[in-house]
Amino acid sequence: MDFFNSIQTSSSGLSAQRLRMNLISGNLANVNTTRTLQGGPYRRKEAIFSAQSINSTFNKILTDRQKGQSTGVRVDRIYEDPNPPVMKYQPSHPHANDKGYVAMPNINPMEEMVNMISATRGFEANVTAIKAAKDMALKALQIGR
């Protein structure tokens, strides 16, 4: 059934966008976190997506090649932004260094908001695709009624 396949593909998109959204809210929540378990300030996290075939067996991959591929998406890895922390002059802060600077997380709230909108739209687009597949399948079931 092609529809189950496309619903699976779209669901992989849903979960990937949701994970991305979780990371974004984590970044926003930790915008002022100066200490983490690893020491040092919090570092911005980002999900890296990669395309993935929903079907794994040889036969299924072969039929996919013949009848149009269905490629889902998965989160390849979660990457920590290597940009240096933002140094902020705040001598009274307990985490300040000798010169009175505190290492703040390398998070730009504007950027996070933009990514959040993008993740929301991506999620919505996948929901629309699932809905369309469901409607089409239901319509097909109505034939002959």
Place this chain on the structure above:
Amino acid sequence: MPTDRLFSATIDVLAKSLNLRSIQHKALASNIANMDTPNYKAVELDVAEKMNKNKGLVPGIPLVRTHADHIQFRRNRADQVKLTAVAAPAYSLRGDGNTVDIDRTMGKLAENTLLYDAAAQLISKKFKGLKNVIKGGN
């Protein structure tokens, strides 16, 4: 042939259309799921129409009827309609090498769904017509 007249070729053509539309939906869903995947190249499918001109008969070797009661084998013209992968646009609208144009994809998705529904409804009506005739209009 009686069955030929009962279930006309239209139903076969419409069934083929449903099939192709569901495959098209799968390709669109893949593109939508990968709208944020770096370096993903959009998959685009196109219906390549190779409708045969000689009245629905298959080219190549025809079946020979050696007896008057043999059922004539006719293949539908729709059998030769195939989906082919079209080269996706090589340019990328963004910096990460992804070629999914989400606006166009969503438009295509809506169009595909509507046309699928239309074909399903046509088949449905065909069967309703048959049912009506069988029941004698009751």
